[in-house]
Amino acid sequence: MNATPITLAQITAAAPPIWPEDPFPGIRKAVARSTVKLVILDDDPTGTQTVHGMPVLTGWSASDLAAELGEAGPGFFILTNSRSLTAPAAEALNREIGANLKLAAINTGAQLQVISRSDSTLRGHFPGEVDALMEAMGTPERPRILAPCFFEGGRLTADDIHYVAEGERLIPAADTPYARDAAFGYSHSNLRDWVVEKTGGAIDAQRILSVSLETIRQGGPDRVAERLATLPAGSLCIVNALEYRDLEVFTAGMLAAEEQGLRFVLRSAASIVRVRAGIRPRGLLDRTALTAPNRNGGLFVVGSYVPKTSAQLAALHAQPGVTGIEVRVAELLDDGQRAAAVSAAADTANRTLQKGRDTVLFTSRELVIGSDAASSLDIGRRVSDSLIDIVRRIECQPRYLVAKGGITSSDVATLGLGVRRALVMGQVLPGVPVWQLGKETRWPEMAYIIFPGNVGSEDALAAIRQRLAATQP
Numbered sequence: 001m002n003a004t005p006i007t008l009a010q011i012t013a014a015a016p017p018i019w020p021e022d023p024f025p026g027i028r029k030a031v032a033r034s035t036v037k038l039v040i041l042d043d044d045p046t047g048t049q050t051v052h053g054m055p056v057l058t059g060w061s062a063s064d065l066a067a068e069l070g071e072a073g074p075g076f077f078i079l080t081n082s083r084s085l086t087a088p089a090a091e092a093l094n095r096e097i098g099a100n101l102k103l104a105a106i107n108t109g110a111q112l113q114v115i116s117r118s119d120s121t122l123r124g125h126f127p128g129e130v131d132a133l134m135e136a137m138g139t140p141e142r143p144r145i146l147a148p149c150f151f152e153g154g155r156l157t158a159d160d161i162h163y164v165a166e167g168e169r170l171i172p173a174a175d176t177p178y179a180r181d182a183a184f185g186y187s188h189s190n191l192r193d194w195v196v197e198k199t200g201g202a203i204d205a206q207r208i209l210s211v212s213l214e215t216i217r218q219g220g221p222d223r224v225a226e227r228l229a230t231l232p233a234g235s236l237c238i239v240n241a242l243e244y245r246d247l248e249v250f251t252a253g254m255l256a257a258e259e260q261g262l263r264f265v266l267r268s269a270a271s272i273v274r275v276r277a278g279i280r281p282r283g284l285l286d287r288t289a290l291t292a293p294n295r296n297g298g299l300f301v302v303g304s305y306v307p308k309t310s311a312q313l314a315a316l317h318a319q320p321g322v323t324g325i326e327v328r329v330a331e332l333l334d335d336g337q338r339a340a341a342v343s344a345a346a347d348t349a350n351r352t353l354q355k356g357r358d359t360v361l362f363t364s365r366e367l368v369i370g371s372d373a374a375s376s377l378d379i380g381r382r383v384s385d386s387l388i389d390i391v392r393r394i395e396c397q398p399r400y401l402v403a404k405g406g407i408t409s410s411d412v413a414t415l416g417l418g419v420r421r422a423l424v425m426g427q428v429l430p431g432v433p434v435w436q437l438g439k440e441t442r443w444p445e446m447a448y449i450i451f452p453g454n455v456g457s458e459d460a461l462a463a464i465r466q467r468l469a470a471t472q473p
Contacts, residue, residue: 023252031278038075044406046452047117050274065104091132098136120150120269121178141233150269152431182376210238224253299398302362304405304453346393391416
């Protein structure tokens with residue numbers, strides 16, 4: 001049975017007071033002395049939305065991974081973009097990366113802690129890609145830790161129920177539009193039931209464990225470490241958290257368990273990544289860091305279809321001086337019309353950018369889905385490929401660049417711009433990461449703003465444009 005909406009105030013009032021001691025200084029010390037390297041497999045680029053100063057690889061050869069393992073810092077991201085794939089393809093990809101990670105670790109002597117970062121609204125290839133990854137690494141028995149909390153986006157977990165914030169109201173995740181995703185839909189907000197659903201009953205709810213708010217807030221890191229030490233091989237454990245202090249207490253306990261030789265694999269959203277890496281939060285990036293030194297217009301590339309994106313797109317279009325270029329999905333899916341549609345959109349974008357006008361390249365808002373998950377993913381792939389063809393034909397470097405949607409932003413980076421290694425600069429808004437493009441790309445060292453489809457208020461895109469405007473009020 002699913003939960004009912006509740007307010008954050010109600011959940012907070014029912015929970016114990018937060019753990020009084022700040023565990024973060026201890027986390028930083030533990031990360032600094034640890035010989036374990038953190039490797040985050042990101043199923044789209046939005047997993048970098050809480051960190052700064054960490055590299056992102058878009059390839060995963062054993063030699064590239066070995067070279068990165070030898071670099072300073074707590075770890076690195078591997079952009080897999082696996083959410084755009086079918087389940088068999090995503091599993092095959094994770095097997096390939098797992099095998100290469102195993103080889104790179106052997107060659108360098110590195111110890112690895114792996115995070116499989118995915119969507120905070122529970123959309124992704126779970127458990128298939130996690131199981132495939134760990135089998136290829138030769139560690140299928142490692143306990144799985146499920147931590148989908150993402151506080152910047154209003155994603156919280158209490159009593160094992162995952163919630164999505166809408167203002168002050170917390171909506172059980174299964175009651176949101178995200179749960180009706182054509183490829184990754186689900187019907188349960190209780191994470192125990194969600195796991196049973198996603199595993200087809202292979203994991204029974206009674207075999208799923210959790211670390212409760214009571215354990216975290218009343219027992220602290222020591223009690224968390226004790227709890228994690230009892231996890232059976234191959235088990236799954238849910239993390240409850242309402243705010244960063246909860247995740248910090250959990251992470252301090254997990255690090256203590258790691259120092260005793262225990263190892264886990266995390267399936268998580270972005271919040272715990274920053275904490276586990278020992279990275280302090282920092283302020284939002286300013287206009288100077290985000291714009292190129294030219295007089296061209298800024299470019300938005302919008303492919304996400306979730307209702308939040310459509311509302312943000314409407315607010316952006318309402319601003320004066322914005323040129324919208326709509327690419328109709330029906331034309332992109334028609335082999336007889338696709339080439340003309342792509343060419344016309346690219347020509348218009350080049351003209352408007354050169355005139356200094358901020359330009360929005362976006363897909364038509366009607367959602368076209370297939371008869372099953374695989375055909376829906378194929379439609380998404382064909383649409384994204386067309387957007388990338390348009391981006392490749394844009395010769396005028398925009399003054400700033402924003403891609404909206406996880407798959408869209410991944411494809412723009414890797415296929416449109418040629419990114420092989422980027423550096424996470426920080427965030428432009430909470431939960432909205434910015435990369436510095438590598439020297440190998442079409443526009444070297446340019447800031448690239450990656451805007452997740454399910455993040456931000458309705459005026460968020462408009463707010464970015466106003467902040468990056470060529471002339472400031």
